[in-house]
Amino acid sequence: MRRVYLDHSATTPVDARVIEAMLPYLTDKFGNASSVHMFGQEARAAVDKARRQVAALIGSRANEIVFTSGGTEANSLAIRGICEAAEAHGKHVITSAIEHPSVRGVIDQLEKRGWDVTRLPVYEDGIVRVEDLREAIRDDTILISVMMANNEIGTVQPVKEIGEIVRGERDREHRHLWFHIDAVQAAGRLPIDVQSLNCDLLTLSAHKIYAPKGIGALFIRRGVRIIPQQIGGHQERERRAGTESVANVVAFGAAAELAQGEMDSRNAHTQRLRDRFEAEVKTRIGDLVLNGNPEHRLPHLSNISFRFIEGEGLLIHLDMQGVAVSTGSACSSGTLEPSPVVLALGRNDELARGSIQFSFGKDNTDEDIDYAVLALTKAVGSLRAISPLKFGVRSAESGVST
Amino acid sequence: MPYSEIFKDHLAHPRNAGELADADVVVEETNPVCGDRLRLSLRIREDWIEAARFLAYGCPPTLACGSAIAGMIEGMRIDEAMTLTKTQVAEGVGGLSSRKQHAASLAIETLNSALTKYASSHR
Numbered sequence: 001m002r003r004v005y006l007d008h009s010a011t012t013p014v015d016a017r018v019i020e021a022m023l024p025y026l027t028d029k030f031g032n033a034s035s036v037h038m039f040g041q042e043a044r045a046a047v048d049k050a051r052r053q054v055a056a057l058i059g060s061r062a063n064e065i066v067f068t069s070g071g072t073e074a075n076s077l078a079i080r081g082i083c084e085a086a087e088a089h090g091k092h093v094i095t096s097a098i099e100h101p102s103v104r105g106v107i108d109q110l111e112k113r114g115w116d117v118t119r120l121p122v123y124e125d126g127i128v129r130v131e132d133l134r135e136a137i138r139d140d141t142i143l144i145s146v147m148m149a150n151n152e153i154g155t156v157q158p159v160k161e162i163g164e165i166v167r168g169e170r171d172r173e174h175r176h177l178w179f180h181i182d183a184v185q186a187a188g189r190l191p192i193d194v195q196s197l198n199c200d201l202l203t204l205s206a207h208k209i210y211a212p213k214g215i216g217a218l219f220i221r222r223g224v225r226i227i228p229q230q231i232g233g234h235q236e237r238e239r240r241a242g243t244e245s246v247a248n249v250v251a252f253g254a255a256a257e258l259a260q261g262e263m264d265s266r267n268a269h270t271q272r273l274r275d276r277f278e279a280e281v282k283t284r285i286g287d288l289v290l291n292g293n294p295e296h297r298l299p300h301l302s303n304i305s306f307r308f309i310e311g312e313g314l315l316i317h318l319d320m321q322g323v324a325v326s327t328g329s330a331c332s333s334g335t336l337e338p339s340p341v342v343l344a345l346g347r348n349d350e351l352a353r354g355s356i357q358f359s360f361g362k363d364n365t366d367e368d369i370d371y372a373v374l375a376l377t378k379a380v381g382s383l384r385a386i387s388p389l390k391f392g393v394r395s396a397e398s399g400v401s402t
Numbered sequence: 403m404p405y406s407e408i409f410k411d412h413l414a415h416p417r418n419a420g421e422l423a424d425a426d427v428v429v430e431e432t433n434p435v436c437g438d439r440l441r442l443s444l445r446i447r448e449d450w451i452e453a454a455r456f457l458a459y460g461c462p463p464t465l466a467c468g469s470a471i472a473g474m475i476e477g478m479r480i481d482e483a484m485t486l487t488k489t490q491v492a493e494g495v496g497g498l499s500s501r502k503q504h505a506a507s508l509a510i511e512t513l514n515s516a517l518t519k520y521a522s523s524h525r
Contacts, residue, residue, distance in 0.1 A: 313413065313462045316405065320414055349437060386419045386465065388430055388441040388457040 009359035015210035021254035025247035050253025059193035071205030072102035074218035081226030089176035090140030125293035126155035148186035153292030154301035163198030188259030211255035215248035271299035305351040308390040317379035406496030418472035463505030470494035
């Protein structure tokens with residue numbers, strides 16, 4: 001059976017060039033980067049190089065990059081680290097309604113501990129409004145955390161404008177206000193420059209840009225003080241204790257450099273495949289809704305709600321045909337959990353349950369798209385054939401009483 | 403718990419899918435918590451379920467259990483069908499994790515509702 005991977009927002013395969021770069025650090029060059037001897041120094045030099053490569057991807061200084069175990073840890077370190085450090089200056093946090101669970105979860109926990117939280121709505125196009133942000137800022141606001149692009153619908157948020165507002169606030173003596181951006185989905189797909197974004201903290205993850213899982217980074221602007229969440233070692237300039245995962249760090253650095261160099265060609269390729277996929281799906285399958293602003297979204301991602309059917313069934317039907325996709329909805333213990341992101345767009349439960357995310361990668365081909373469109377047409381047809389919702393519509397159209 | 407081969411087969415090739423044009427009883431039950439729906443139509447001759455069809459909306463276990471129960475009850479005596487349990491339905495799809503048992507419950511509730519409705523209209 002043909003296998004077609006259309007779930008690059010979940011993770012990406014490791015690029016062969018990245019594997020080649022990291023392999024020596026799993027074999028001959030196995031040293032601990034904190035060791036004084038030559039094995040350690042060899043590893044230290046590799047970590048330093050990777051730090052420069054990652055910094056170059058976002059326009060930061062190398063010493064502003066802290067390697068973590070991934071995006072989730074980086075988000076946690078950013079949010080908890082700032083909130084714990086700045087608690088004396090205020091306990092109000094502003095975020096969006098469609099953050100990744102690793103941001104949402106930490107902020108929900110802060111709320112339970114007595115923090116005030118404002119969650120900016122996103123409207124039907126899946127984008128926050130800077131006017132809402134401006135109104136939400138209070139004297140005791142210490143953190144704004146808004147993602148650069150959403151992982152489920154791909155919408156790109158106005159982070160540059162938010163950064164300008166933050167700078168304006170500082171100019172009017174609101175000094176204890178920090179701005180965090182979760183750029184996990186955006187990195188390697190959108191140009192990022194932390195200087196022009198005016199952000200203090202920015203999260204990255206390696207496995208979304210063709211590097212292994214288990215490695216990420218947090219940009220912490222020079223002079224920004226955070227409380228470390230992992231202690232017991234001097235690594236990462238006292239901001240994140242623990243022996244560096246040297247091979248993974250090297251892989252991240254190599255992947256960052258490739259992502260930067262190939263960003264335009266990768267984007268052109270995935271956007272062409274994505275647009276062709278959407279055009280063919282719209283022609284072949286009716287009763288569907290595209291989610292998220294069609295202009296301001298990541299070039300590799302498409303999120304579609306199919307009426308009358310539910311996402312997990314569609315996912316499994318596609319999986320049985322070898323096509324891998326994601327759904328933001330989940331049903332467990334009889335409790336419905338439609339995608340919170342799609343619900344935040346104002347969609348009803350049926351559309352939120354029927355949403356599927358297709359995310360394309362640099363190695364997908366036109367043949368993959370042809371196959372996926374056929375598989376999807378078949379899967380949607382099969383599920384609609386047994387759907388009482390579709391049956392009700394058919395019966396009403398044909399005048400048959402049910 | 404990953405879905406079994408028999409479970410996937412029910413999804414790929416649903417048994418007894420559709421609606422009987424000459425049904426003696428049609429019911430549709432909804433899980434009020436998650437919104438899953440199961441619709442059964444039955445043609446009954448004397449004490450036998452001569453034909454059974456299902457339609458389902460919701461998570462994969464609901465679809466698979468709809469397929470399984472419709473296949474199980476076709477050709478079954480009514481009094482026998484009334485003793486079916488959710489465990490038997492779950493076994494019919496190759497087993498369900500505890501988190502997915504609600505799908506088998508919906509199948510049994512829908513069947514019982516159909517048989518009760520039929521009995522009350524044919525006293």
